[in-house]
Amino acid sequence: MSPTLRVSLAAAIVTATLVRALTSDVVARPAFTGREKWTMAERTMLRSLSLASLDALPADPSNRYADDSAAAQLGRQWFFETRFSGNGQISCASCHKPDKGFQDSRPLGVGVGTAGRRTMPIAGASYSAWQFWDGRSDSQWSQALGPLESAVEHGGDRVAYAQVIAAEYRRPYESVFGPLPDLRGLPAHAGPVADTVRRLAWSRIPPTRQREISALYANMGKAIAAFERRIRLTPTRFDRYVDAELAHRPLAPADSLSVEEQAGLRLFIGKASCSNCHNGPLLTDNHFHNTGVPVVPGVTTPDSGRTVGVRQALSGEFSCVSRYSDAKPDDCEELRFAVTNGAELVRAFKTPSLRNAATRAPYMHAGQFRTLPEVLAHYNRAPTAPAGTSELKRLGLSVTELRQIEAFLATLVSSLDVPYTNDAPRSSTQPVH
Amino acid sequence: MRSSLFRFRSSVRSLAAVMALALLHGCAMFIKPPADLDYGRVRTSEAGLYRATIRPDGDSIPQGKLQKWTLHLETAAGVSVDSASVSVNGGMPQHGHGLPTKPLVTNALGNGDHRVEGMKFNMGGWWVVRFRVTAAAGADSVVFNLKL
Numbered sequence: 001m002s003p004t005l006r007v008s009l010a011a012a013i014v015t016a017t018l019v020r021a022l023t024s025d026v027v028a029r030p031a032f033t034g035r036e037k038w039t040m041a042e043r044t045m046l047r048s049l050s051l052a053s054l055d056a057l058p059a060d061p062s063n064r065y066a067d068d069s070a071a072a073q074l075g076r077q078w079f080f081e082t083r084f085s086g087n088g089q090i091s092c093a094s095c096h097k098p099d100k101g102f103q104d105s106r107p108l109g110v111g112v113g114t115a116g117r118r119t120m121p122i123a124g125a126s127y128s129a130w131q132f133w134d135g136r137s138d139s140q141w142s143q144a145l146g147p148l149e150s151a152v153e154h155g156g157d158r159v160a161y162a163q164v165i166a167a168e169y170r171r172p173y174e175s176v177f178g179p180l181p182d183l184r185g186l187p188a189h190a191g192p193v194a195d196t197v198r199r200l201a202w203s204r205i206p207p208t209r210q211r212e213i214s215a216l217y218a219n220m221g222k223a224i225a226a227f228e229r230r231i232r233l234t235p236t237r238f239d240r241y242v243d244a245e246l247a248h249r250p251l252a253p254a255d256s257l258s259v260e261e262q263a264g265l266r267l268f269i270g271k272a273s274c275s276n277c278h279n280g281p282l283l284t285d286n287h288f289h290n291t292g293v294p295v296v297p298g299v300t301t302p303d304s305g306r307t308v309g310v311r312q313a314l315s316g317e318f319s320c321v322s323r324y325s326d327a328k329p330d331d332c333e334e335l336r337f338a339v340t341n342g343a344e345l346v347r348a349f350k351t352p353s354l355r356n357a358a359t360r361a362p363y364m365h366a367g368q369f370r371t372l373p374e375v376l377a378h379y380n381r382a383p384t385a386p387a388g389t390s391e392l393k394r395l396g397l398s399v400t401e402l403r404q405i406e407a408f409l410a411t412l413v414s415s416l417d418v419p420y421t422n423d424a425p426r427s428s429t430q431p432v433h
Numbered sequence: 434m435r436s437s438l439f440r441f442r443s444s445v446r447s448l449a450a451v452m453a454l455a456l457l458h459g460c461a462m463f464i465k466p467p468a469d470l471d472y473g474r475v476r477t478s479e480a481g482l483y484r485a486t487i488r489p490d491g492d493s494i495p496q497g498k499l500q501k502w503t504l505h506l507e508t509a510a511g512v513s514v515d516s517a518s519v520s521v522n523g524g525m526p527q528h529g530h531g532l533p534t535k536p537l538v539t540n541a542l543g544n545g546d547h548r549v550e551g552m553k554f555n556m557g558g559w560w561v562v563r564f565r566v567t568a569a570a571g572a573d574s575v576v577f578n579l580k581l
Binding site: 045048275276277279280285286287333334336337338339340342344391 | 496497499528529530531532533534535536537550551553555556557558
């Protein structure tokens with residue numbers, strides 16, 4: 001044996017020993033017998049991830065109608081209302097499709113035009129202080145108002161929507177929110193939107209009337225949010241497995257995880273560090289992270305994410321501290337204590353819930369990855385971020401381990417509990433494209 | 434002979450590189466907090482000027498929820514410090530990121546107690562919270578370790 005070969009062999013042996021010593025939790029793991037044995041610390045972690053650990057729906061002090069069922073039923077109708085759009089064909093449900101878990105399976109949302117980011121699902125969003133990928137809204141009701149006046153999503157304006165409500169929803173509106181404002185003499189279209197003609201028309205409306213119309217517009221968001229917060233997640237196979245495991249109950253076949261899925265779960269909460277950010281019963285920390293996601297091909301300026309999102313949240317027309325909010329200033333703590341600048345915000349995007357993620361391709365804020373294996377390969381590789389600094393570290397997972405995590409993620413799938421499903425929506429939910 | 438020696442030195446360098454990589458890689462994956470961390474809720478400041486106590490609302494520190502704390506400050510001699518300028522920062526040393534919020538010490542409650550608002554921890558693991566105290570005794574920092 002040549003000296004070089006001997007030294008190389010020695011290097012390999014020393015390295016292998018070193019890595020095994022560093023990974024003592026792997027070395028110490030008992031032989032697998034079909035049902036994983038979890039330590040006390042791991043059982044605590046599993047409990048924290050179970051849907052059974054989800055708190056009651058948090059109150060939204062900024063929306064006094066949040067838990068008003070009449071508002072929620074009206075909000076459901078409006079969720080499907082295509083007349084709330086510039087071309088009469090787009091509703092919230094055009095992108096937030098109920099039969100697709102309230103998302104659209106497209107890389108970018110498509111309304112009257114194409115949005116800059118991926119449509120987010122709705123279930124569980126009430127638990128987050130921040131809405132949108134960049135958290136530019138601080139409530140579900142203010143989130144709902146963004147797309148309604150976006151030039152590429154609904155493409156409409158608040159004066160036009162007010163007139164639809166006056167013509168089609170006067171009685172239910174007034175029974176929930178009180179008298180409609182006087183809309184006589186207003187132009188057909190006006191609002192603080194990108195379109196210059198509508199914007200000019202809006203600027204010519206006296207401020208007092210503008211505020212009345214904007215209050216009506218805010219009520220649209222509050223009703224839609226009252227519906228959305230009633231869309232509930234249901235227990236998955238993973239939840240049933242954890243509940244049985246923690247109760248030391250025998251596992252029914254329907255509650256079991258396969259060998260591969262259990263191995264994936266162990267990686268998820270251990271070596272792969274997924275549960276650092278995908279934590280809690282919704283498998284998200286509802287915070288913002290730069291994970292080095294690539295820029296969409298053809299886009300020259302990387303999406304800055306939270307850097308801009310937090311500024312928009314602070315200055316938002318419909319924020320928690322705005323005149324249209326029902327909150328007391330002390331209720332708006334998330335806004336008050338938000339991190340407003342710094343390198344960590346650059347290209348940071350909100351951690352999505354992993355519940356139903358396996359059915360929700362493509363992935364990331366602009367659908368950059370088509371499949372879960374592509375996502376997992378990205379996290380394993382931890383490439384340099386196109387802007388800012390990625391928080392990821394290389395994981396060194398094998399092909400088998402990546403497949404195990406993918407198998408585990410498929411156990412996080414369940415149907416949604418959607419209220420008022422027996423009421424037929426009054427408008428078509430078919431997209432126009 | 435010279436050629437063999439060169440190959441040997443080259444291999445040693447390779448071994449060192451491989452070991453360093455293995456160490457870095459291993460640390461990234463399986464790093465645990467230092468074993469000797471003090472998780473006490475009462476700490477002396479770095480230069481010994483102050484003794485500080487944190488009292489989160491409730492016994493445990495919840496994950497992912499905004500919370501209010503009480504920070505009690507006294508001098509090394511045990512005199513309550515009511516008039517102080519206190520700033521807060523922190524983060525997760527092993528992850529390289531800061532706090533998810535910008536907490537503030539909002540008011541003095543008397544008897545050396547100060548209200549801290551906007552505390553939040555969005556992940557499990559080892560967190561560090563540092564209070565920078567400026568008062569009559571001087572400027573000093575007190576650091577708390579938390580395990581969530």
